[in-house]
Amino acid sequence: MTTIAVLGAGYAGMRAVKRLVHEKVDARIVLVNNNPYHYESTQLHEIAAGTKEPSDITFDIRDAVSDKVEVVIDTVERIDRESKQVVLKESQPLAYDYLVNALGFESETFGIPGAEENSLSFSNIDSALAVREHMEKTLANYATSHDENDLHIVVCGAGFTGIELLGELAWRVPQLAKQYSLPEDLIRITCVEASPKILAMLPDNLSKWAVDYLTSKGVEIHNGIMITEVRPGVVVTADQEFHANTIIWTTGVRGSHVICDSGYEQKRNRVIVEDDLSVKGHPDEYLVGDVSAVPDAQSGRLYPTTAQISIAQADVVAANIAARLAGREPHKFTFKSLGTVCSLGPHAGVAELNMMGHWKLKGHKVSMVKRLVNDRSVLELAHVKEMLESN
Structure with missing residues (x-):
């Protein structure tokens, strides 16, 4: 029987298996994920800030998918593209006829010295919880350390995730100050961003409102400043240093390292796909979500990777696999935000x-x-x- 392997149970992977079942494909559908649960990655910043619990943004994969879908809980190590097998950490290799690669994202440091070693990033539940634990422990430590840097939080990056995190922190940290009897006037939440404009994807009046709102809550935003290094407790720029014992890295993401490890032609672990979302030279492979790079047919620019576009990609891929199994022509991917x-x-x-x-x-x-x-x-x-x- 034809086997369709779907890698990753994020937005794209979960949607793909749901749509494949809806398409009534005559095939074995196998979903591989390293955790038994799906989490809403667009809400990880709320876990990191402590405004939500993991149970608020997760659900069990097996409860959510059809009984027609086999679920394998294991870690994908690489893809043997020539033999059409997925190499897994604990299980035997999974042979496939069609592959839907939706392995998701990892934090990106852009090679900035010390960023990986001296800051905290989050790309899953465990790492988001680690950020929260460190922040709360460090704030509470001020009672005995009297080190003002324990009360300082620096968020590196003011992209979408960075701004949403700042909003959560501006609401959460005053609560923690009361809980630990901390001097609120000494608490500082600072953001350092290389781009001159905050939330460039939004109209100027909305991005300005967002910045004004955050600053009204005490957040300091320093944009147009490139980070050159991160040392223990210090974010370094060309002419300024920001001291804090909690440094959170949100400057950007790249696709899963499995992309590079599997020999794809890629940039930041993202692969430019064909107009039907297949991989050039490998028409039985489809890349969706954070591991794919999809050019807009009109502008030529790559679409940003969002949950919205990931779900749209998954719909097209499921329809295309069903079409190919039925001997029909695949659809081209189009997207309207x-x-x-x-x-x-x-x-x-x-x-x-x-x-x-x-x-x-x-x-x-x-x-x-x-x-x-x-x-x-x-x-x-x-x-x-x-x-x-x-x-």
């Missing part, structure tokens, strides 16, 4: 939406929109039961 929603803590945010018109939103109402977006994502990946349990 429904918009961008950026939270600034539990009760505020900014958003630009392209649904039933064009909307620009800011303030408290965005928190409700964010909740609807998260619920929709769970529903697209699993079922109503998982959506209700995540609330």
